[in-house]
Amino acid sequence: MAAAYLEVKDSQGVRRVELEDGPLTVGRNFTNLLVLEDIHAGRFHCVFEKGPQGYQVRDLDTRSGTRVNGTPVRQANLSNGDVVSIGKTELKLVIAAAAPSGPADASELMDQMAELVSTQETPEPPAAAAAAAVPEAPPRRAVLGANEYERHLRERAEALPDRSFTESQITLINARGKIAHAGDHKANISDALLNLRLIMLICFRSRATDIHVEPKADDVHVRIRVDGGMIDLVRLSKELGVRLLSLVKVLGDIDIAQRNIVQEGHFSARVPDRRSSLGASERRVDYRLSFAPTMHGQKLVIRILDAANAPLYIDDLQLPAKARQIIQQASNQESGMLLVSGPTGSGKTTTLYAILRGIDVSQYNVVTIEDPVEIQLEGVTQIPVNDAQGNTFSALLRSVLRQDPDVILVGEMRDAETARVGVQAGMTGHLVFSTVHSRDAMSGMFRLLDLGVEPYVVASALQLVIAQRLVRQLCASCKTAVAPTPEQIKRMADAGIRDVPKLFIPKGCRRCLGTGHLGRHAIFELVVVTPALRETILKNPSVQECRKTLDPANYITLAESGYRLIADGLADFDEVEKAIA
Numbered sequence: 001m002a003a004a005y006l007e008v009k010d011s012q013g014v015r016r017v018e019l020e021d022g023p024l025t026v027g028r029n030f031t032n033l034l035v036l037e038d039i040h041a042g043r044f045h046c047v048f049e050k051g052p053q054g055y056q057v058r059d060l061d062t063r064s065g066t067r068v069n070g071t072p073v074r075q076a077n078l079s080n081g082d083v084v085s086i087g088k089t090e091l092k093l094v095i096a097a098a099a100p101s102g103p104a105d106a107s108e109l110m111d112q113m114a115e116l117v118s119t120q121e122t123p124e125p126p127a128a129a130a131a132a133a134v135p136e137a138p139p140r141r142a143v144l145g146a147n148e149y150e151r152h153l154r155e156r157a158e159a160l161p162d163r164s165f166t167e168s169q170i171t172l173i174n175a176r177g178k179i180a181h182a183g184d185h186k187a188n189i190s191d192a193l194l195n196l197r198l199i200m201l202i203c204f205r206s207r208a209t210d211i212h213v214e215p216k217a218d219d220v221h222v223r224i225r226v227d228g229g230m231i232d233l234v235r236l237s238k239e240l241g242v243r244l245l246s247l248v249k250v251l252g253d254i255d256i257a258q259r260n261i262v263q264e265g266h267f268s269a270r271v272p273d274r275r276s277s278l279g280a281s282e283r284r285v286d287y288r289l290s291f292a293p294t295m296h297g298q299k300l301v302i303r304i305l306d307a308a309n310a311p312l313y314i315d316d317l318q319l320p321a322k323a324r325q326i327i328q329q330a331s332n333q334e335s336g337m338l339l340v341s342g343p344t345g346s347g348k349t350t351t352l353y354a355i356l357r358g359i360d361v362s363q364y365n366v367v368t369i370e371d372p373v374e375i376q377l378e379g380v381t382q383i384p385v386n387d388a389q390g391n392t393f394s395a396l397l398r399s400v401l402r403q404d405p406d407v408i409l410v411g412e413m414r415d416a417e418t419a420r421v422g423v424q425a426g427m428t429g430h431l432v433f434s435t436v437h438s439r440d441a442m443s444g445m446f447r448l449l450d451l452g453v454e455p456y457v458v459a460s461a462l463q464l465v466i467a468q469r470l471v472r473q474l475c476a477s478c479k480t481a482v483a484p485t486p487e488q489i490k491r492m493a494d495a496g497i498r499d500v501p502k503l504f505i506p507k508g509c510r511r512c513l514g515t516g517h518l519g520r521h522a523i524f525e526l527v528v529v530t531p532a533l534r535e536t537i538l539k540n541p542s543v544q545e546c547r548k549t550l551d552p553a554n555y556i557t558l559a560e561s562g563y564r565l566i567a568d569g570l571a572d573f574d575e576v577e578k579a580i581a
Contacts, residue, residue: 040087
C-alpha cells in the first residue's frame with residue numbers, strides 16, 4: 001500500500017506527519033492530532049480523512065477558512081502534491097509509491113527509524129527522493145522516539161504557569177518509605193523514569209487529581225483529570241508503556257509478574273514547597289495505585305493526594321461574608337451537628353477539613369473516622385475504617401465516644417446505626433461533623449430521617465446543613481466576554497442576581513491546557529436550623545413544608561451562589577447550570 005503523509009511548513013520549519021486510515025484533526029487546541037501554532041488557525045480548524053476517491057480535507061466552519069492550492073474550500077478531494085493553506089501554514093500532501101517490506105515487528109521498525117533520524121546530518125532531501133530512500137512509514141504512534149516523548153511532555157509542562165520546581169527535584173519514595181530515586185539526580189535515568197517524572201510534573205503544575213494509563217491495541221494512552229475533566233496528555237508506544245507500568249509497580253511494591261488480576265498499592269514523593277512560611281521546605285504527596293485487567297493489558301489509575309491543592313481554612317473557601325459567618329458560628333458551638341451534603345467528588349470532606357483546621361486542637365480532643373484517611377491533619381487523631389476487621393463507621397464511633405472526644409468527624413452517614421449514634425452524640429455534648437449524599441441541603445436533613453433517626457433527635461442536634469458543588473473557573477488568560485441572552489438574564493434575576501452587562505465564555509490556551517478553565521470554585525447552599533424549623537421537623541413534615549419556615553436572611557441557595565460567580569466573571573453560565581441542575 002502506498003504511504004501518504006503531510007509535509008508541514010510553518011514557523012517551526014518543515015516536518016512530516018503520517019496519514020492513516022483514520023481522520024487527522026488539525027487546529028490550535030491541544031487535543032488535535034496535529035497542533036498548529038499559527039494564530040490564524042482555528043482551535044479545531046479542519047480534518048484530513050480518507051474517502052472513496054482518496055484523501056480529502058474538510059473545513060470545520062472556521063473564520064479564516066481553508067485553501068487548497070490557493071482556492072478557498074469547505075471540502076475537497078486531494079491529489080499528490082496539493083497544498084492546503086491554513087493562515088501562514090502550508091500542508092503538502094505527498095503520496096509515495098509502495099515501499100519494500102520492512103521488519104515484521106513494529107518495535108524493530110521504530111528503532112530503525114529512530115536510528116535513521118539520529119544519524120541524519122544532511123538536510124532533508126526532496127519529498128520524492130526521501131520516499132524512495134526510506135521504507136514505508138510506521139504508524140503515527142511509532143513516529144515519536146524516546147526524545148520526542150520527552151520533548152512533547154516538557155513542552156506541555158513549560159506552558160503551565162507554576163514553575164516553582166522541575167522534574168529533577170521530585171524525590172520518589174517507595175511503599176516501604178525508602179527513597180527509590182532522589183531529586184537533583186546527576187546520573188542518567190531511563191526513559192520510563194524520565195517520562196514518569198515529566199507526567200508527575202505536569203500534574204503538579206496543573207493541579208491534576210488522577211493519572212490514567214490506558215493500554216490500547218496499538219499504543220498506551222496517558223490522560224489526566226484536571227478540575228474534574230479528562231485531558232489527553234500523550235500516547236506512548238506499547239514498549240515504553242509496559243516499562244512505565246512496571247516502574248510504577250516497583251514503586252508501589254506490587255508483583256510485576258502478575259498482569260491479569262486487580263492490584264493495589266501506593267507510593268509517595270517529596271517536592272520543594274516554596275509557599276511555606278518556613279522557607280525552602282518540602283511537602284509530601286501520596287499516590288494511590290489501582291491496576292485493573294483489560295483486553296489490552298492492565299490499566300493503571302493513580303490517585304494524587306496533594307494537600308497543597310486544597311483550601312486549608314474557612315477563609316480559603318472564598319465564601320460570601322454572610323455564609324462564612326454562619327459556618328464559623330456553627331463550628332464554634334460546644335455541641336450539635338454540622339452536616340455537608342452533595343454528590344461524590346463535590347469537596348465535602350475538603351470543606352470539613354478546612355473547618356477542623358480552625359479548631360484549636362491543643363484545647364480540644366479532635367477525632368476523625370474516615371474511609372480512607374486521605375489527608376493527615378496535625379494534632380488530630382485520625383482512624384481509618386476497615387470493614388474486614390470489623391472496624392466499621394458505627395463500631396468505631398461507639399469506641400470513640402468512650403475516649404472523651406470534644407469534636408468528632410464521621411466521614412459519611414451511610415447506615416442507620418452510624419446516623420443514629422452520630423446524631424445522638426451531637427445532642428449529648430459533642431460537636432459532630434459529617435457528610436451525606438443528597439441533592440441539596442434540605443434533602444440532606446431528610447436523609448437522616450430516612451435512615452431512621454427519630455425526628456426529635458434530629459431537631460435537637462442539627463445546627464447547620466450545607467450543600468455544595470464544584471464549578472470550574474474560567475481561565476483569566478483566555479476568557480472571552482459576550483452579551484447575556486434574555487433567558488440568561490431572566491434566570492439570574494429569579495435568583496436575585498441583576499444588572500449583569502456581560503458574561504464570559506471559555507476559549508482555551510496553553511496555560512489551561514486548552515480547556516478554557518483553570519481551577520475550581522465551590523458554590524454553597526446553607527440551611528440554618530432555626531427554632532421554627534425545629535418545630536416543623538417534630539411534625540414529620542414534607543420538604544415543601546420545611547422550606548416555608550426557612551429564614552431568608554440565613555438561607556443561601558446553590559443558584560444564588562452559582563450565579564454570583566457568573567456575575568463576578570469567574571465562571572461561565574453553562575458550568576453553573578450543570579452544577580445546580
